[in-house]
Amino acid sequence: xxxxxxxxxxxxxxxxxxxxxxxxxxxxxxxxxxxxxxxxxxxxxxxxxxxxxxxxxxxxxxxxxxxxxxxxxxxxxxxxxxxxxxxxxxxxxxxxxxxxxxxxxxxxxxxxxxxxxxxxxxxxxxxxxxxxxxxxxxxxxxxxxxxxxxxxxxxxxxxxxxxxxxxxxxxxxxxxxxxxxxxxxxxxxxxxxxxxxxxxxxxxxxxxxxxxxxxxxxxxxxxxxxxxxxxxxxxxxxxxxxxxxxxxxxxxxxxxxxxxxxxxxxxxxxxxxxxxxxxxxxxxxxxxxxxxxxxxxxxxxxxxxxxxxxxxxxxxxxxxxxxxxxxxxxxxxxxxxxxxxxxxxxxxxxxxxxxxxxxxxxxxxxxxxxxxxxxxxxxxxxxxxxxxxxxxxxxxxxxxxxxxxxxxxxxxxxxxxxxxxxxxxxxxxxxxxxxxxxxxxxxxxxxxxxxxxxxxxxxxxx
Ligand code: F0G
Numbered sequence: 001x002x003x004x005x006x007x008x009x010x011x012x013x014x015x016x017x018x019x020x021x022x023x024x025x026x027x028x029x030x031x032x033x034x035x036x037x038x039x040x041x042x043x044x045x046x047x048x049x050x051x052x053x054x055x056x057x058x059x060x061x062x063x064x065x066x067x068x069x070x071x072x073x074x075x076x077x078x079x080x081x082x083x084x085x086x087x088x089x090x091x092x093x094x095x096x097x098x099x100x101x102x103x104x105x106x107x108x109x110x111x112x113x114x115x116x117x118x119x120x121x122x123x124x125x126x127x128x129x130x131x132x133x134x135x136x137x138x139x140x141x142x143x144x145x146x147x148x149x150x151x152x153x154x155x156x157x158x159x160x161x162x163x164x165x166x167x168x169x170x171x172x173x174x175x176x177x178x179x180x181x182x183x184x185x186x187x188x189x190x191x192x193x194x195x196x197x198x199x200x201x202x203x204x205x206x207x208x209x210x211x212x213x214x215x216x217x218x219x220x221x222x223x224x225x226x227x228x229x230x231x232x233x234x235x236x237x238x239x240x241x242x243x244x245x246x247x248x249x250x251x252x253x254x255x256x257x258x259x260x261x262x263x264x265x266x267x268x269x270x271x272x273x274x275x276x277x278x279x280x281x282x283x284x285x286x287x288x289x290x291x292x293x294x295x296x297x298x299x300x301x302x303x304x305x306x307x308x309x310x311x312x313x314x315x316x317x318x319x320x321x322x323x324x325x326x327x328x329x330x331x332x333x334x335x336x337x338x339x340x341x342x343x344x345x346x347x348x349x350x351x352x353x354x355x356x357x358x359x360x361x362x363x364x365x366x367x368x369x370x371x372x373x374x375x376x377x378x379x380x381x382x383x384x385x386x387x388x389x390x391x392x393x394x395x396x397x398x399x400x401x402x403x404x405x406x407x408x409x410x411x412x413x414x415x416x417x418x419x420x421x422x423x424x425x426x427x428x429x430x431x432x433x434x435x436x437x438x439x440x441x442x443x444x445x446x447x448x449x450x451x452x453x454x455x456x457x458x459x460x461x462x
Contacts, residue, residue, distance in 0.1 A: 005318070005319055005326065006315065006318075006319065007319050008315040009058070009316075018042055020045070020377060022374060022375065024043075025377060028040075029373060029374065033444065033445075033460070034366070034441055034460070035456055035457055035458060036049065036373075036381065037456040038456075044377065044379045046378040046379070046423065046424055047412075048346075048379060048380040048409045048412075048416075048424065049410065050381070050412075051219075051345045051346065051410040051413060052218075052256065053258035053263075053264045053265060054264075054412035054413075055263065055264065055307075055412060055413040055415065056412075056413065056414040056415050057262060057263065058262070058306070058307075058310055058414075060310070061262070061263070061303045061306045061307055061310075064077075064303055064306045065300075065302060065303055066299075067299075067302055068297060068298040068299025068301075068302055069298040070299075071298070072290065073290065073292055075292065075293065075301065076298075077298040077299070077301040078293065080301070080302060081094070081096060081268075081301040081302070081304055081305045082094045083305070084305040084306075084308045085268055085270050087240075087309075088240070088243060088308050088312070089243070089244075089247045089270045091247060091253065091270035091272050092272050093271050093272065094269070095268060095281055095284050095294060096266075096267070096289070096291075096292070096294030096301060097266075097267040097269060097284065097288050097294045098266070098288055098289070098295025099256055099257075099258055099266065099267045099295075100125075100218055100254065100255065100256025100257075100258065101127040101256075101267075102287065102288045103254035103255070103256070103269045104127055104131050104216075105131055105283075105287060106269060106288070107131075107214060107254055108128070108131035108132055108134070108135050109131075109135055109283050110279045111214070111252075112132065112135035112137045113178065115135075115136030115137075116136065116176070117136065117137045117176045117177065117178050118137060118138045118139075118140055118176060119137045119138070119139045119177065119179055119180075119181055120141075120160075120165055120168055121140075121141055121142070121180070121181035121182065122141070122144070122158055122159060122181075122189070122194060123143050123188035124141060124181055124183070125183055125187050125218070126388075126451055128216065129451060133394075133451075138394055138395070140168070141188065142160050142164045142165055143158075143159075143160070143161060143186070143188070143189050144157065144158075144159040144160065147159070147186070147189040147190075150190070150339040150340065150348075150350055150404065151337075151339075151340055152340065155230045156192065156195035156198060156226075157186075157192035157193075158184070158185050158189055158193045158194040159194050159195060159198040160182065160198060160202050162198065165202060165205060166205060169205070169209050169211070174209035174210050177209075177211050179206075179211060179213065180202060180203075180206040180212070180213050180214065181214045181216060182194060182202060182213065182214070182215050182250075183216040183218075184219065184223035185222050185223045185226070185343060187345075188384055188402075190339040190343050190348040190404070190406065191222075191324075191342075191343020191344045191345050191408075192341075192344075193222070193226035193343075193344060194223060195231055196227050196234065196245060196246070199246060199249050203250070212251045212252065213251050213252075214251070214252050214254070215246065215247060215249070215252075215254075217246075217247075217253050217254065217260070218256040218260060219259050219345055220255070221239060221243070221260040221312055221317055222317065222321060222345060223344060224242040224246065224312075225239060225314075225317040225318070226321075238312075239312045240312050243312065251271060251272075251273060252269060252270070252271040252273065252276060253269070254268065255267055257304045257307065257308070260311045261304050261307040261311050262307035262310055262414070263300070263303045263304050263307045264303075265300055266296055266300055266304040267294075268304070320411075320413060323418070324346065324347060324411055325342055326418060326421060327342070327411065327421045328341070328342035330421060330424075330425035331347055331349065331425050333425075334425055334426070334429040336349055336354070336428050336432060337349065337350040337353035338350065345410055346410040346411060347408075347409045348383075348406040348407065348408050349407045349409065351364040351366075351368045351385060351405040351407055352365075354368045355367055355435070355438055357436050358439075358440045360386045361386065361442075362439075362440025362442075362462060363386055363387045363440055363441045363459075364385075365382035365385035365386070365406055365407050366382040366387045366441060366459075367438050367439070368432075368438075369381060371431035371434055371438050372427050372428050372431040375427055375430040375431045375434070376423065376427025376431070377427070378423070378427040378428070380407050380409040381407070382405075382406070382407055383407070383408040384402045384404050385401075385402065385407070386402065386405060387453065387457070388454035388457075389401070389402040389453075389454065390450065392450060409424065409428075440462045441460065441461060441462060442462055443457060443458070443459060444458045444459060445458040446458075
């Protein structure tokens, strides 16, 4: 298995890391009200908060940035970008966006025409959820039942629960469902992939009822890799071919290029639906930028165009997912309770198992995140957990924590070495060894919008 881990690159430029002390970290996180949004990044020696916008770019991407054409309309880089997205998705119409949520804003604004509707997903990403609410829809997650069993490995735990979706269509009526949102890989359920069979069936069900299918492709290359490796009939298909089939089940796709396209900023929307394209384009111009740049500079467009293609390379994906698997193996060896199997972009550690003495309301996952930082200078965010992901149902008023209390160790692409992953596993073990001495937290301040608690809040120790 580890023979697959042939790194398809070597390091040419290095960024120094500043190492601080345990005492300093304890002070820093306390002064930051136990919220990492207030900790200077240079005080975080190993930062596994996210794989979004944190990739190392290739020499081709950097060279491409030098060819940035900063003309307002129709920069030459736009044509490269448009072609790269068309080749990637098989769709004709392309809209650039400055990042994923800007794309979602436009998609949700145009597809959600009336309040009181419901959007369904295998699990909405937080920003999609927030946009659905903004335009008057209630976003409902329908993860497959196996996703809710963190210790039982299965191949495609990112799937949507098809029975539940069919039942929802029958109960709500298709006219009250603006879209089905399929997230590949599913960030909310521990980075697990969706099978082609599940996507195909969900899309068929939606389309039969006239419901639009939206694919969130932030990490679609990783999902395509899992399909190739795990699903019958795909072993001989290329990652690009698998992506084309994935997008054939969508009416519109959007992507945060900050993930699978190996750039630090960027995003886009693509579709074959001309009227949808024209309507979305008009909003894009107002909120993000003109149709040929969408909030990006010419050089950013070029980096996306090149990175999209690099992100489809099989050897790179085998290396990348091999690195996630390697961190999972290191954690298992140290008896750290992880969500099984590891996902496409991260290893998720089970906070409730790590600190069984803490109640859900005391934010066990966040306590593990904070402790790992204090012990080792490694930062991974609670995600999803009761701190940022508890929600009040607008219909019933019921406040419900998410099914998980997880810490996500997301691995930036082409950035950290295996030695840093080994160090990380040791750091988590050190945090676990603190055991019952670790106390939980309570809010001293939180933003009104529940969704924003993913990002910032103020806490004190219990
Ligand atoms: N969709 C998915 C599945 C995501 O994971 C994200 C971002 C977005 C959309 C929004 O994209 O950040 O470019 O606006 N996820 C980041 C993360 C923040 O850490 O998982 P964006």
